Amino acid sequence: MCRVIWFLKTLLVSQLFHFSASMNAITPNNSIKDGEVIDSTEKIFTLGFFSPGKSTKRYVGIWYYQDPDKAIVWVANRDDPINDRSGVLSINNGNLVLSEKNQTVIVWSTNVSVTSTSNTKAQLLDTGNLVLVERDTKKTLWQGFDHLTNTLIPFMKLGLDRQRSVNWSLTSWKSPDDPGTGNYSYRFDSTGFPQLSLYRGPDKIWRTGSWTGQRLIGIPEIQWSKISFSTFEDNEDELSSMYGVTNSSVRIRLVLNESGVTQRFSWDKRWIQFASAPMEQCDYYGNCGANSNCNPYNVGYVDFECTCLPGYEPENPQSWFYRDGSDGCRRKQGMSTCQKGEGFVKVARLKVPDTNVTHVDLSLGLKECERKCLSNCSCLAYTSAYAESEGGATGCLTYHGNMMDARTYTNTGQDFYVRVNATELALYKKNGSLLAKKTIVILSLVALLFTITLMFSFFRRKKKRKAKYRTSSFNLAASSTYLDDSFDIQEQDGNTRDPDLPMFDLRTIVAATDNFSTDNKLGEGGFGSVYKGRLHNGKEIAVKRLSKYSGQGIEEFKNEILLIAKLQHRNLVRILGCSIEAEEKMLIYEYLPNRSLDCIIFYETQSSLLDWGKRLDIIWGIARGILYLHQDSRFRIIHRDLKASNVLLDATMNPKISDFGMARIFGGDQIEANTNRVVGTYGYMSPEYAMQGLISVKSDVYSFGILMLEIITGRKNSKFLVEDSASSYLVGHVWNLWNEGKSIEIVDKALGESYPADEVLRCIQIGLLCVQEQAIDRPTMSAVIFMLGNVNGLPSPKQPAFIGNKISFVAGSSTSEGVGSVNEVTISMFQGR
Template structure:
């Protein structure tokens, strides 16, 4: 019995020991999860890797948690709720549970059971001893097992939207937001180092700057935009206490906010410590140029006094980014002073006093504003010569800024009250007894805070904007139901207690839409109320001297009221126009007729004086011309008298049409040209094309020239020759080639140009050795120079010219690589408001001709825009449009560029020789502009004036380009060719490949 009992006890103890062993082995402390995979192991969708310190976890996750399965491979903190810090296949999720993460073919891969790859590292390593490990820093690394931990790839080099300590913040680093809270695909916002400012940072919304940090020194009054030392230390890898930053992360949010989070060790909850931008006024240039932002106002944006919204409809809808523009662009000497203002990017100079600072600004018409600042022992004069950006008012520590204005634009009179902050106080509104009209004395300006307030019977309300033209001001008031316009309309009048006899009427009770932005939370229960004022009576006065601002009036008293500036006989008071208008014995028509007569007499006298001055000027000019021609006759070149030479040419019937304007280009005799070119020797030949050879020449004295000798069998006949001579004679621009002279002798037709030592653009961008010398800045200047030259032809010159044959071989480069547009033989002049013309004879070059011109003979300035777009794409890619099919098997360079743009791979278009010097965001913007220029419909293409603005500004938004006009051809000529199409078909002649 005892033996049986003893056996039972031993059996029970054995069972207990077995269960305890099983419990211990199942404990996570004993059986920890793995932190790596090898070639022989892989990770399925239901499995995870956990870092050694149990801080991070890697596996498959679905952020949407919906019935529509989207599985991603990501890394997250092991704490709850799940906080994802990195995503592998963020743009290509799996739609089922068959996904695996494995090492295959020398790469990390995410694939499904069908072998479809959703993400891979693209290393192609031919090694068998690879291991992928999740580290306690959150870094997922691919290592060579036997090479002492040599890292071959790491997730820290390919971050998504989160920065963790240990990542390297350099010029190539960037964070890209998620598309939404439930979609980790790349979103609209990117955080990176600012390429324009060293040691500063920027958040981009696609290609538009959303937020930009400021340096601590220059940004001392922009403290909200200075990157805190907390985050800067977080970026510093040299910090010897990494554990301090192990529970912190920096996130580029899909909302556009840069967020700095910290984990509470005790509660395991994340706290948002810092974020940028701080408010809507922190968004870069939120109110646009010359727009003032104040996040304390329900309507945060308004224009500076003397300015108006560029796009009023957008402004009313709460879209302020287009900013404001001056009502008048004249260069006046008057300034309005605004206190406590924030403005970016001033130029800084030392000045002894404010007067010297003001004079410095007055001496430059480009100066928009100035500020006189004392900083410690230094006195600085700050000036702004570009449009004022990021203006913010009511800011502690801000500048006192003096902005240049035209007084007529702000309706300035001797009776106006002084500006209160950024608010004008126009007549008749009054802030005191010495200005405005006493009947409108409901306003108070606090000079300490620069706040303007409106005193209603029910209380005082902050005025946030004043519109003198519309006679409306907007106040901000509390409301129980700020979003209920009907409630405000029914209760607002009662609240303000404005009766019918008041000079003020409520016009609107609801504020504008602020889109995705919100103002200060303290404004959630406020509403913006619009109030108009009634036209005033005649101004009050004590003497007629006070009526000088109101012509045709005299200070008189009527009845028991105060004295007023009453209108004289035949005039009546107009309260809207604030002046005396004619009436009574003399009708308004008669009054205006007399004014018109005086105006005509004045103009006649002015015209007579102008004619007299013109005659005197012509006489002086003719004397100078005679003296100059006398000297020219003695010169070795034997130049003919220009006017006589032109007359002889016209009378000789060699020109088929009369030239009434004359030719202002010197005529050279044939013998002098033979001497300059050494009888057109082969050694001096620069090139040869369908129009004939081009030679280098040198005149006595050392002047180098390029001589274009038109062949008698050339496709360019007498009409094109005369066209080029006459047109270039009328054009003068630094980006157009200069015509020095011409010569006609029997069948010889010769043009003399300034010599371009660097020849034509195509000889540089399409040559492997020369193209390496064209860095991004040089190409930038070349493109911008071509654009400015075309803008001059289309808009700014005395004649409106369409070039019709713009191509890289017709762009010449001087010694400093400045571009010069040449070859105007095919150019045409359009007159007056003529927008386009047509022709039965189509001339131009394949690959550069716009489709409407090549097919229908219609040409306009938009035809040149198309050609410019092709040239622009050739410059940035280093590839020829005509020969492109031989390289990429695409119909044309335009087609290839469009395909890359559609696929989001536009950077692949970049010429490899300039990749090191290129700014990626600028490159994408320029490709964008190029595709806008080559759109099929001419009306969709921008004008050259628009192109110059788009190329020179980072803040101007770009429209989405439509499919361009590229044509698929069966065969293409192997060299650039000029096409001349009549009704019977095409005639092909090659053009000069190398120019002067």
């Protein structure tokens, strides 16, 4: 009897082992039904049936084995769903076939010619590639990597297989509930010099630029050289780009989503988005029209990203004046570039224009390329083909038509050489020489003034003069040349930029504000007042004047000067300069006519100015601004005082985050800090920051969540009172309604019924996720932006923080400054535990 039991156990184990061993392949004798899966050999990928989003339709797809949410990386029958769970994936007449209704109806097939119908198998490889192979010869008859959907994973190729006429390209899903072929595609454009481009239908909307020798120029450089690599092939067999990983444990994927955005994710116990494109206005194809340069970093007094290339002028000056550059630029009138004395002006750090109007000669160096272009009157510009190849720039691209879609980068890009006539060339050389001389003189003066300042400070301290709140405590004025409102500086590349931070003469500001007239007063806060002003040239400005009696604002003032001058983003307020004389300390900003957000959303007479579309745009803009601070700026910056009164609105209601006096700079890999000086505004502070002094990017996420709920509801968090409610505050009330399925009731009445309820509810849910009590439960700003742009299922929020009827702080308080209103109580300082 014991021997019988032992034999049965052995047989059972043997059968289970055989079944398990075959589960990375489908053979003529081994198919899978809906509900069953196969795994790759090392259990990196899984293939099985799934239903996307809220759909009940069934598809066959592949996902990472360890991903509990099954983020799909490939779909077999994307345009041919099964309506029930009768699907079977099997080998039929040598092909891999998906069938339904007891295998009587074929839904999808690999559809290739096979010599033996019983000699094939379908196997899921550890790369995620599903292959149909001949079992004896191991020859690949068909592979999933030749039929991409919306996702690129390591070792998938984008491009063209010229021998087999296969096009490797991504196409978006129709929606999160439908993986069918959508309207966006991401593919190689082989016209001219090869480059990857993103299309909406037939229209190009973004391009990566060409291969530099190490990467595609329009894709931000990622410092992953130890774990990943990129390749580019352009030969008679194929044109392709591919990235791979050196360690199979690394999980990276690129997704072309339903909105036409390419998103890059990495895996660290969950998918984390680390990049996306197109991301800003200059990313969009032809944003500034032909023969122009889109520069998103134009700061100071030039609030327009479009500039004409050297030798060109706006095609439509009136549209250009109104900040519409879509008509582009034309050759300056009377300019000919086919005479004696013409040459080239270098424009640095560009994603060079679209290469579909180029001639390519890879045998030439840059000097030979210049001579070739100069000898041909139709040649308008030139650049290197490979800017980052070994031994320096190589190859020659010459341009012979309208130059579209150039844009500037800060630390990357290529040098681009634009042809101009002799007169224009002389002008650029003269300006360059004058600029160099001026720079030497200014640096010498600064060094001299700095030395004098040090001596003055030494003797001043020696005499023990009180200087805590005087100009010497922030000695910027002593090391800078005072400037008036003649601030335009022409650089060699033709762009107009401000110096590091212009200094304004006090007399200029007094005249601009009519001696700080009360009629020009915009608002008042604990650190001083804000005034509207107009310079002699007509430029409107906003002046933040630090109160001479304010002892608590010196550090904040200094922080804001040093910090915001280095920030460049369309959703951050632009600082134009400062003025420091005697007891007067002032910051000069761009003037934003619609003042601050709180002046609109919290007042019934004004809130109707913002329909749902505008409110959602404001939410998007604030989120992009915070993401820039947290991730994309030169420093990782925590704002610490994000609130409605610190969001300013320009003439088109574009939001701009302001007031960086309380901001904190983090190191590149620093994620958290502790402070004994807790600053911020009551109602917007995260619990770990308010109670323990812990600062992180999640502190700003909490404030953003509060602000988001305020924008949706038109009510202040700190002043919301409801009788018979479990909470006196907005967050608590929204939470209660959310639990009861009634959160739509809290939407601002000024919106009427003209809003998409599902979109508003999704935003309320995102807002609640941002105000979770535990920082770890809150999403990052990149995740927030992803959730705003996608309608996939969102996590369920937990009970948020601070929803009780009373919140007590033992702290001093003051009123924080803000353009346009007197704000809520601001916590100026208290001791964190």
